[in-house]
Amino acid sequence: MNIVVCIKQVPDTKGGVKFNPDGTLDRASMLAIMNPDDKAGLEAALRIKEQNGAKVTVVTMGLPKADDMLREALAMGADEAVLVTDRRLGGADTWATSSTVAAAVKKLDYDLIITGRQAIDGDTAQVGPQIAEHLALPVISYAEDIKVEGNSVIVKRQYEDRYHEVKAQMPCLITALSELNEPRYMTPGGIFDAYDKEVTVWGRDDLTDLDDANIGLAGSPTKIAKASDKVRKGAGEKVTLDPKESVEYIVNKLKEKHVI
Amino acid sequence: MSLEEYKGVAIFAQQVDNKLSSIAFELIGKAHELAADLGTDVTAVVLGHDIAGLADKLGEYGADKVVLIDNKELETYRTEPYAQALTAYINEYKPEIMLVGATAIGRDLGPTVSARVKTGLTADCTSLEIGDFPLQAREGQEQKHNQLLMTRPAFGGNTIATIACPDNRPQMATVRPGVMQKLPKEAGRKAEVINFNPELTVNNRFVEILNIVKNVTSTVDIMAAKILVSGGRGVGSAENFKLLEDLAEVLGGTVSCSRAVVDSGWKPKDLQVGQTGKTVRPNVYFAIGISGAIQHTAGMEESDIIIAINKDESAPIFDVADYGIVGDLNKIVPALTEALKAELAAKN
Ligand SMILES: Cc1cc2nc3c(=O)[nH]c(=O)nc-3n(C[C@H](O)[C@H](O)[C@H](O)COP(=O)(O)OP(=O)(O)OC[C@H]3O[C@@H](n4cnc5c(N)ncnc54)[C@H](O)[C@@H]3O)c2cc1C
Numbered sequence: 001m002n003i004v005v006c007i008k009q010v011p012d013t014k015g016g017v018k019f020n021p022d023g024t025l026d027r028a029s030m031l032a033i034m035n036p037d038d039k040a041g042l043e044a045a046l047r048i049k050e051q052n053g054a055k056v057t058v059v060t061m062g063l064p065k066a067d068d069m070l071r072e073a074l075a076m077g078a079d080e081a082v083l084v085t086d087r088r089l090g091g092a093d094t095w096a097t098s099s100t101v102a103a104a105v106k107k108l109d110y111d112l113i114i115t116g117r118q119a120i121d122g123d124t125a126q127v128g129p130q131i132a133e134h135l136a137l138p139v140i141s142y143a144e145d146i147k148v149e150g151n152s153v154i155v156k157r158q159y160e161d162r163y164h165e166v167k168a169q170m171p172c173l174i175t176a177l178s179e180l181n182e183p184r185y186m187t188p189g190g191i192f193d194a195y196d197k198e199v200t201v202w203g204r205d206d207l208t209d210l211d212d213a214n215i216g217l218a219g220s221p222t223k224i225a226k227a228s229d230k231v232r233k234g235a236g237e238k239v240t241l242d243p244k245e246s247v248e249y250i251v252n253k254l255k256e257k258h259v260i
Numbered sequence: 261m262s263l264e265e266y267k268g269v270a271i272f273a274q275q276v277d278n279k280l281s282s283i284a285f286e287l288i289g290k291a292h293e294l295a296a297d298l299g300t301d302v303t304a305v306v307l308g309h310d311i312a313g314l315a316d317k318l319g320e321y322g323a324d325k326v327v328l329i330d331n332k333e334l335e336t337y338r339t340e341p342y343a344q345a346l347t348a349y350i351n352e353y354k355p356e357i358m359l360v361g362a363t364a365i366g367r368d369l370g371p372t373v374s375a376r377v378k379t380g381l382t383a384d385c386t387s388l389e390i391g392d393f394p395l396q397a398r399e400g401q402e403q404k405h406n407q408l409l410m411t412r413p414a415f416g417g418n419t420i421a422t423i424a425c426p427d428n429r430p431q432m433a434t435v436r437p438g439v440m441q442k443l444p445k446e447a448g449r450k451a452e453v454i455n456f457n458p459e460l461t462v463n464n465r466f467v468e469i470l471n472i473v474k475n476v477t478s479t480v481d482i483m484a485a486k487i488l489v490s491g492g493r494g495v496g497s498a499e500n501f502k503l504l505e506d507l508a509e510v511l512g513g514t515v516s517c518s519r520a521v522v523d524s525g526w527k528p529k530d531l532q533v534g535q536t537g538k539t540v541r542p543n544v545y546f547a548i549g550i551s552g553a554i555q556h557t558a559g560m561e562e563s564d565i566i567i568a569i570n571k572d573e574s575a576p577i578f579d580v581a582d583y584g585i586v587g588d589l590n591k592i593v594p595a596l597t598e599a600l601k602a603e604l605a606a607k608n
């Protein structure tokens with residue numbers, strides 16, 4: 001069985017968001033990490049590999065520095081890694097990204113494709129289903145649990161107030177939630193081996209099954225009209241009082257604002 | 261594709277168990293404004309089985325037309341039959357704008373359909389308006405008018421981007437639930453009802469639903485609450501949430517929580533506020549024992565009044581709170597409940 005996991009390197013927004021003195025986002029100081037949902041997707045693939053036997057290939061489209069993240073994936077236990085990188089692919093929206101990643105995946109063998117639900121930079125949750133669309137595969141989004149049974153997968157698909165237990169024939173694509181599992185750490189031996197392994201690097205010209213009209217900034221139907229760092233509502237009052245005074249303070253505020 | 265062929269504002273009117281979701285009405289409300297600016301009308305598209313009864317309500321909340329796609333395959337949401345049906349609607353009726361809720365259904369259906377009809381999709385929008393693209397005229401680039409300008413947060417709520425889709429139709433967006441306003445109900449207002457029966461082709465992409473498990477734990481809707489008493493890991497235990505429940509009860513409010521609380525198993529997921537939970541905008545939001553990580557504040561910072569209680573004076577929640585109290589929740593919250601009880605009793 002062949003599993004392809006699509007992973008993305010993202011700036012770490014968890015807790016570590018830093019602002020410049022002028023209130024704009026300090027991107028340079030943020031660490032680049034493997035997107036959390038994708039890491040859960042990789043962990044799910046590795047568990048399937050352990051139970052059923054599988055070859056796990058990770059694929060990313062990104063800057064050359066995404067090599068670090070691919071090595072982390074190899075150190076966790078992925079068998080192969082592919083980096084798709086080319087200046088002509090830059091500025092892609094989800095349509096162009098999914099077209100490109102799908103073209104890369106087409107060059108590989110796959111029974112199961114796993115993507116994260118969403119990447120914490122763009123927060124779109126669109127690339128997974130769109131890759132499935134380009135490959136004409138069944139898609140199951142928001143997976144909380146994945147089981148492989150013969151030629152099928154059985155997935156717990158999360159909704160707001162319920163879940164569906166869904167069965168799909170492979171090949172298919174699943175988008176993984178971070179809730180799926182606790183990803184393992186890299187092992188020292190794994191880290192050592194990971195640096196000896198080859199990462200396959202593909203440029204735009206290696207992706208033959210891809211139209212120029214569907215890549216990069218020019219191939220993106222959505223265009224950014226304006227982007228700005230969010231102007232945060234300033235901090236209000238902050239008081240340190242004893243419990244009794246604190247209570248009076250809150251009650252007075254609720255009265256002032258006509259809540260009570 | 262001739263862009264001029266595409267006319268009208270359409271919304272996907274999500275139903276679950278043959279009950280329309282609140283987002284359907286929110287989308288109609290916003291679609292009305294957009295349609296007024298464009299001089300066009302609003303169509304609500306309903307997919308399901310035995311759904312004829314849903315049309316009246318959509319009319320009363322402002323839909324001018326209701327398109328019903330009624331098919332046994334659409335009874336319960338599955339990506340492929342829904343994508344086929346909505347794609348068929350778009351190809352047949354050619355709306356210039358297609359809005360879908362950014363729900364667990366919409367964020368699966370939206371990307372699939374947008375890729376199928378080859379158009380752009382802007383995710384999880386919090387503001388939509390009609391305007392020019394580019395915003396300012398630029399030499400050497402045609403400025404297009406009457407474009408849908410879609411604004412959305414990204415980077416966990418740290419940046420906002422306004423996005424257009426100038427060269428493809430429809431212009432598609434998923435819209436965050438709880439942000440747009442519904443119109444007041446106009447009893448007796450009728451929409452033109454159109455039954456549309458595209459053929460759905462069963463193929464290998466149809467998945468099989470083996471089982472549906474509903475969360476029976478809670479039925480409260482934190483997005484509708486006017487007062488939310490929200491607790492974080494600082495509350496300490498599931499049992500200790502009693503303090504917050506008592507406070508909520510005196511105020512006629514509802515309890516919600518941070519993700520750390522859901523991860524600890526103290527409260528169910530549908531009470532979670534934040535980036536991966538729900539976006540809430542109550543009149544009053546109490547943040548009690550919540551640190552205020554960006555993923556949490558992304559879901560609550562639009563609340564009218566934010567009152568934070570936290571023992572750590574450097575907790576980031578104080579940066580968004582209108583009123584911050586540095587102190588121990590275990591001492592303050594029960595005393596506050598008692599004080600409010602006394603206040604309210606004195607009033608009546
Ligand atoms: C991709 C992603 C998505 C996420 N989505 C969400 C989301 O949707 N919603 C969400 O909430 N989080 C989300 N998170 C998690 C978020 O980053 C934080 O980890 C989480 O919000 C922390 O919850 P907390 O504030 O309850 O806990 P903590 O950060 O542990 O804070 C507890 C606070 O309680 C205070 N406290 C302790 N005891 C007392 C006391 N006796 N009296 C007063 N104060 C006390 C402490 O000082 C502390 O500030 C997400 C994270 C990621 C990576």
Ligand SMILES: Nc1ncnc2c1ncn2[C@@H]1O[C@H](COP(=O)(O)O)[C@@H](O)[C@H]1O
Nearest residue numbers: 006060061115116118119124125126127
């Ligand atoms: N550049 C990329 N390379 C590989 N996978 C990606 C890329 N962008 C997005 N993905 C995958 O698609 C998922 C959803 O991303 P997004 O739609 O950007 O939120 C991610 O969790 C990844 O698994």
